[in-house]
Amino acid sequence: MTAAPGTLLIEAARRAGIEIPAFCYYPGLSLQAACRMCLVEIEKAPKLQTACTVPVSEGMVVRTNTPKVHDARRSMLEFLLTNHPLDCPVCDKGGECELQDMVFRYGASFSRFREEKRHTDEEKWSPVVYYDGPRCILCYRCVRVCNEGMDVSALAIVNRGGRTLIGPNAGGHLDCEQCGMCIDICPVGALTSGSYRHQARPWELHYVPTICTHCGDGCKTTLSVRNNRVLRGNNRDQSGINGEFLCIKGRYAFDFLHHPERLTQPLVRQEGKLVPATWAQALRAVAARFRQLLEQGSAFGIIGSNHAGNETAYLLQKFARAGLRTNNIDHHRTADYAALIAALARSGVRPADRLAGSRDLLTARAVLLIGNNPTEQHPLLAWNMRTNVRLNKGRLYVVNHRAIKLERQATATLRIEEGRAGALLDFLAGQTTAGQPPALQPWNEFRDRLRAESDLLVVFGDEIKGDGIARLVAFGNTLGGVTRYIALGDYNNSRGASDMGLLPGSLPGYAPVEDAVVRARFEAEWNVTLPPGPGLALDEMIAAAGDGRLGALYVVGANPLKRYNLNAGSSFLVVQDMFLTETARQADVVLPAAAVYEVNGTVTNTCGELQRIRQALGTNGPRADLEIIGLIAKETGISLGPVGSEEVFDEIRRLVNGYNVAMAGLAAGEAVPTAPADGRDASLGRPDLVHSSGDTLFTSGTLGQYSDMLEAVRRH
Amino acid sequence: MRFSAQLEARFERFLARYPQRRSALIPMLLYAQDEVGWLSPEVIAEIAGRLDLSVVEVESVISYYSMLRRRPAGKYHIQVCTNISCMLREAEPLFEHAREKLGIEPGEITEDGLFSLEEVECLGACSWAPAVQVNYDFHHEMTPEKLGALVDRLREKRP
Amino acid sequence: MAHPLEVRIISRRFGLPNSASIDTFLAHQGYEALRKALKMTPEAIIEEMKKSALRGRGGAGFPAGLKWGFVPRQSPRPRYVVCNADEGEPGTCKDRPLMEYDPHQLIEGILIAGLAVDSHQGFIYIRGEYRYLIDIMDRAIEEARGRGFLGKNILGSGFDFELATHTGAGSYECGEESALLESLEGKRGVPRIRPPFPAVAGLYQCPTVLNNVETYAAVPAIILNGGDWYHKLGTPKNGGTRLFALSGHVSRPGVYELPLGMPLRQMIYEVGGGIRGGRQLKAVIPGGSSTPVLTPEHLDVPMDFDSVAKAGSFLGSGGVIVMDEDTCMVKVALRLTEFYQHESCGWCLPCREGTLWLRKLLARFHAGAGVNADIGRAGELAENMLGHTFCPLGDAAAMPVISIVKQFRHEFEQHLNGRCPFEAKGARA
16 A cells, blocks of 8 residues: 555544554654554564554554564553553443443453552543543543643643553643543543543433533534433544534534523513513514514614524524614624725735635645734634644644744744734834834744745734725735735634624625615515614614613623613614523513524534534423514514524525525534625724624633632632 | 751751742752751641742652651661662672671661661662762762671661 | 682782872873873774673673763763762672772773763762772772862873762662663662663763672773783683672682683682581572573583583572572572562562562561462463563562572472471571
């Protein structure tokens, strides 16, 4: 057989369909040669050799299936089992344990070990990580993924010889990012998950692959469900854009689903108090008031969600525009996607060609990161940037007003004062090199280094918005090759909310509402006349509600009154949410909504990659946002056409710039890049509203408050 | 924390000696242990800080080396080699004698804090077996009598 | 006192008054080899080393000249010379007198190695227990620096070389060259994946020459008197003399410098004065605890690398451990296994678990709780480690046990009636 020079024997064999067993070998991590499972016969070598360390060479003759090799494997497994507890029926890993599988395939049917096993007590290292020393086979995968993959180095090898164990960094505890990568990578039941351990057998579980509902990176998390409860999240089959990666939120922060404060029935305000009501009563109350206000010609305001799927966002703006006849619609904007698409289009390129995908960060020759702190806010993208530097010799340039962890991987770092990003962009785009004051010397050097790069991938946070993005693109156009961009937005469907037109000036796909030709296209589809001018933005709606200029404020999956610390005044406030948030507490009607993990649909991550979300649980009481919007419309007497998620998605594909994607990949669970073809006319009002929440690894907006696991880790 | 001026000077020599600072770790640990008596959490944190290492990295190293101790020892740490060459020349009865004489088990410290006892691996004194090391001092061709006299002598040296 | 059969080359200054001082050294040809080497090309030095057939004195016996020749002198990275003074192989105590009585000879040997590979920095890694030797070496280094043999522009030649000691802290495994380098870098003494070998990527991933104390100590005499002269002191392909450490049940244990190829019988009965108390010889470990045992039938084996290998063992570190008729070979196997288990770094599975299992089995067996099947099992466990481990420690642990089970099976069987027959006889061990 043939393989590229430098390919390790174990990989070459795998590609040829020959399994060479191994525990310590793990693609992408440093080589160990410690477990000795991959010993093979190589012609002319006097001893068996480890296939995980020997690269292939011309004319090499290797035997993987000889009695000598089998004996070696069998004896390695026998050694492993001398101290490993043989209690698979009660081990948390039973049924998905690599050691169990290896013994089944290569091991002896009985053990000759008659001596006493050594014992150490199980240790709780954090709310999410437990360690059981005797089960540990010392493959060091956990140590390596933490050091090399995460750049956290919270785990170390302690003691030596037969007393060797893995130890945590903070005196018996873990002070780390709590990502749980160590648990997922553990081939045996040595590292177990605080939320899942001893809850179920893996073969009893129903596995539902969906997209994490927290940050904007769009990791696939496979939810393990039993008895209508989610017991764990992971990505064991590595099928998502995130490969093997998940952070604490994707892995553990699903527990809000089962939070005791979860709303299960509608609430209607009576005599100043929110009291439980039936769905019929609540919907009637909403519809009656909406009808009345429509007849009075009162203004409506609609605030949408960063979490709910594209279908919900799309239908909500359709309901607002076609049904309630208003462009007063917005959401908490966390990245200025509109400005990026517009700036690219106006600079004469097709935006789709310049918007990078999340995996492009793994292969980019050079990445420029301006602002944000991806380690906390975009853990997958941070992982990709680190991996690119570590394995692919990519270069990372970091600009920030504060120290961020990714600087450790940076080829060059430029610290700027807060609020100076715009000035820096002017400098970068400008031609001036001489006569700068000495303080600008670092700027000069940094610009020189960037100019020496080509095919730069620029990743930026909310520090750059509005006109700043136009300047960034202008700079990008001065560089060689194809400069590509990723704008960093906060939540799982922040990009989708924006793309779907939860914006006062934009119809879906950044189609400007003021453009009669554009409007005409949607009017024809929706069979209505659309309001022509831009509506009120988020803060304007809140202010208008407060001083009685809005008849009603309809909030779907958002908590704006907390952010603006305002009240809804005399407006009729309808809130659709999972919890009685600060906003919901002021509502006249509260409608219990299903979570992202309880519905089907699609979401778009911050890179514009479209992925399917799948319903993992049935709900008893709450209803899907999409369904609720449909019911309100129906009760109000407004026709929105078909409101099933698939029908709405068909409409999205047909009408939204960039969303006419091939269905096959999406149906297969892949991430499909959206491809906005244009956007030069996008409405760019109010970039001042673009503001990241600055979530950390252990917070997730309002939703994060209802995750006990995140709360426990914050306290740990 | 600060160490004695002499030790600080030694640390400076170590830090100047190596192209990479981390190389000074094990020497610093061992000499700090000699001065402090053991590698207390304070000592570990101090040395970790000076070398820009995390505490767990330092602990990982300490737990590898048998001379590095994470608990105190006696003023005189009596180490009896019982490896093959010493064993062939009656090191085991010698070790038993040390236990009786000191009235402690390996790993323990006598009540007066003077002595601790350890059975150690080959000290490199095979041709002069059996060997005992008290702190860093070698004692060759030991017998129970000679060991007893040595212990008595050390006890009397007490101020 | 020197034994008449000794050929004292590297130990020739032992016993001189103040033998460790630089003045004594200089009065006895000290640093003359360096002066000569400073006028030689690196190629010529290496050629002389190759001619000498000096094989590494640490244990593996790799030809030193070849090793030096592997170092890429043109590398843009600095090259290092490292001396392995982590003497820890049970039965071995030869590096101690070399450093204690003649530290400058070692410094001179290291300097010449530095010249040969164009290195400017050396380190002597000395096991932590040898603190007094670290002090001696540090003093000698200061003396040498004071007289212009170390530092900048040595003897006006333009050659710069710095040398420093480095202390270990208790780990046999650090005697393995790549583990030693890890330890010297301030890490756990776990060996590295090889290749690359230290000659190419050693200390700080730079090209590194790494030899044992005794190997470097032999260099000045080789340079002064020529490789051919040195080679002829020993047997073909086994140049020179070696410090043999006789220990165990010989009448006159000690460290003796003897020509390679001296028959084992002569070594034990003439140099060592025979078996203590006139007892019969039962077994000999010829090259430190890692080597398979020989028995009286091997007494005529010439003690050089190749002959001992032909007899089924290894010359190793030259630690000759002699055991008389009252020695319990099960106890010997147990004690050696305890040692290797204690020193196993734990990195790779078969050594970590194999030594532990074997220790438990042999302890139980020696205590009289063994069954017949345990005897074969002990050998099989050792066989399962042999050749399967990450570094040679696993083989070192396995080989003595395999050889003892094979050659002394009857002694194991004698333990099956519930107690150790030798302890019953009141024997020593």
